[in-house]
Amino acid sequence: MFIINCPYCGERDHAEFSYGGEAHLVRPKQPTELSDDQWAEYLFMRKNIKGIQYERWNHSHGCRRWFNLSRDTSNDKIHSVYKIGEKPSE
Amino acid sequence: MKNKYSIFSLIKNSFSYHENWQRAWRDPEPKSQYDIIIIGGGGHGLATAYYLAKEHNLKNIAVIEKGWIGGGNTGRNTTIIRSNYLWDASAGLYDHALKIWENLSQELNYNIMFSQRGVMNLAHNLHDVRELKRRTHANRLNGIDCEWLNVEQVKKFCPIINCSPEIRYPVMGSTLQRRAGTARHDAVAWGYARGADAMGVDIIQNCEVKGIKRKGDSIEGIDTTKGFIKTKKIGVVAAGHSSVIANMAGLRLPLESKPLQALVSEPIKPIIDTVVMSNAVHAYVSQSDKGELVIGAGTDSYISYTQKGTHEIVEGTLKAIIELYPIFSRLRMLRQWGGVVDICPDASPLITKTSIKGLYFNCGWGTGGFKATPGSGHLFAHTIAKDEPHALNAAFDINRFVSGDLVDEHGAAAVAH
16 A cells, blocks of 8 residues: 655545556557567566566546656565656656 | 375384374475476476476476465465366366376375365356357357256255345355365375375475576576576476566466465364355355365556555455345354466467477466366476477467467456456
8 A cells, every 4th residue: 555646636546546567668650560579568478577666657536647757666665756747757 | 115194004103102203204405407307396387397297208207385285375275276267278277187186196196185176156137148148058068068947947056145136246146166176285285295205206305496598599507596507498387477487498478476465264164065156246165174165366456576465355245245145244254365376368378389499497387276287287297208299288389379369368367458
């Protein structure tokens, strides 16, 4: 259980938010030119990192806006919060 | 030579106040080189080592375990065993395991307390009814016992279920697999450990893998907290930490690791003599031999390696339990814990070779790996020994995520995720 500091609303219980998976996965620019291996890599393969992960969250029971977090998946500590389109501070 | 467990050994040891039982497995220091190293000393890993030695007659095998054997998800699950999966590939895989379970205590000379008390899967809406009836037919076509029970039959088979049409998600029927049931989770790990050790497998506990040494596309060995160990073949059976090991070898897997919780109540007299699962309201319950209700909760949505989940998940499960079983409403919960489960996008496992020669993965069992323990070990041992999958695990290759030939078992996985 942890508190998330929404960049728009401030600190709220994480139950107000929905998890949106690993951040910064860019959809291929030219999908028709991708091989099956490249599709598998984009669609299914994940770092599933134990440590600092950059991830997307949506404040679904609040302002309903998307933003990014960097969180340590080994202890659920949140290191930074940043808006979509921004770069993480660390 | 291991002494056989029997009524006579029990009597003999009672004369010395049970203080002189032979230890069940050795505690060796790692050798400098092994032919095969299994990373992960849970049920699946120990079973793999056991069948490598027994069925493939291989020697010089080690199981490397970060903590103590059976201390991960093997010791954290709700011990449910069943094989009523939808697709042919899964039915083959899980029923293979169930057939081994049926004789495992005798084979291992170790009482794993396998109890075929039946597993029910409840339907709470019209879609559930259709989906579960379809699954009943699919199971029967695959030779797996499965019955459909209407509401009256549900009430008769498990009288404490609230079958009132007035509840929020009324019970509309259920499947029943009578061959399904539970087993004692620790005993499975210990029985396989004892059996593998007797055939010369080194079980090395408190030894964490820190790195995998590669030379081009093949394996040279592993770095551990007890030093470097040379090997040509590695079988990774690390459950929630599979991706961590894969990252050491420069591989990525289609896995996400999430906390899954379970809890037990204070012990009570026998009240429920079967296992009841409900996917729609997310409540499942059985009763242990100690009398505790064993309750499985759900996964959290986010990746976490913390072995603890959030309180809302437990609360949601208990709300459903109380609605379905009003008789439990004043029962106190005794313990709650979490395990880290590795989930594939199609809710089916991987028992697979990889792009690196000599590196094999057995993972992705997600929320329901315990039931498969013997079959998983048996098929993974075949895959490692022969360097090719057994017919029963060919569909569970990592290349299914490239070909698109997924084995979508979200419906039968019983825990919605």
